[in-house]
Each structure stands twice: as structure tokens, then as C-alpha cells.
Amino acid sequence: MTYLQASNSTHDDVEINAKIQRRKTMLIEKQEKMQTEASIQLDNLRTAVEAKMEVAIVGVLSTMIQSIEKNNDKVRAMNKADVAPFIINIMEEMLAFPSVCERCLQFIGVLCRNNDEVKSTLSLESSKDFGIYGASSKIATILQKYSTDPKIMEAGCDAIRGMCYLESNRKRLGDEGVCEILGRSLTRWHSNPDVSSWLCRAIGHLTNG
16 A cells, blocks of 8 residues: 555545544434423423413423324433323323323323334333333223223223233233223224224234234
């Protein structure tokens, strides 16, 4: 190798290393931005819950659902922000508000949804968190309380699907009697193809994994 070739090779290495470093910096900055956004959303949600502002809670939850849908970076940020126990707390404190319960169930369903190879690991992490913090009992309570609300039944079934990626959650949901609740609901909703389809799929996830 000539001196000129060696010099060019060294220059190329420096450029490559510089590009790698820039990409790392951009990735870190992006992750920090996502984490900040997640923290702000949770702060806004916390404020709305403390004031028992139903419309505001539903609005913030809807924004959060839209932000995490098909965005793995934002899902990761929500998981790091420990969103699961906070959502569970809302489901308990705001049980009397069906619109809030529906959005909480939708949030669980979207956060735990396994829709691509990258998301699969995040989905398992989300499902694990919701399982550990007691989502199963809250889902059972909401489905019993609002068994005549089609939107809540569908959202609940979607949340169950996401939770059922883990066998431990299937057991937790089973122990809470969720399969029996869904089975009884089939009688009520047999004439509604949309809700009955959701119910059948949820029962399938619970029994077959």
C-alpha cells in the first residue's frame, strides 16, 4: 500500500466513524425526545385524573393511543415511563366513567399489539407490565360492569388479545373469570356479528394462546 492509499484509507475510516457517531447522537436525541413527550403526556393525564375531568382524560388517552400506534419508538418510551401502573390506577379510580374505561382498554390493546417482528419484544414487555400490575382484574371488572356497551366489549377483547401473548397473563385472566364473563356475553351479543366475533376471538386467545 502506498502512502497516498494509506492516507485515503485513514481518511475514509475517520469519515465512517464520524457518520456512525452522528447517527448514534441522532438516535440518542430522538429517544430523549420520545421520552420527554411520553413524560409530558403522562403529566397531562395525571393532572386530568386528579381533577376528575372525564373529557380531558379521554382526550389525552386518545392522543396517546394515536401516538403509539405503528410507532415502536413511542411504545418503547411509554414502557420506560412506567405507563402500565398508571393506566391500571385510572381504570380503578375512573371506573364510573365508561368513556375513560374504553380508552384505557384501547390503550392496552394498542400498546400490547404484536404487529411486526420488532414490536414483538416490546409487546411482550408491555403485556408483562400490565399483567404484573393487575390489569386482569380491572378488565374483568369493567367487562362485567359494562356488559351492555358494545364499544367497551370490543375494546376489552382487544386488550385481552394483547395480554394473552404471555401464558402467565392467560392464567391471570382465567383466574379472574374472564373466560366465563365472555362466554355469558356471547348470549347477549349473539345477534351482533361485530361484538360476537370479538368475543369469540378473545375466548380463543384465552383458551388456545
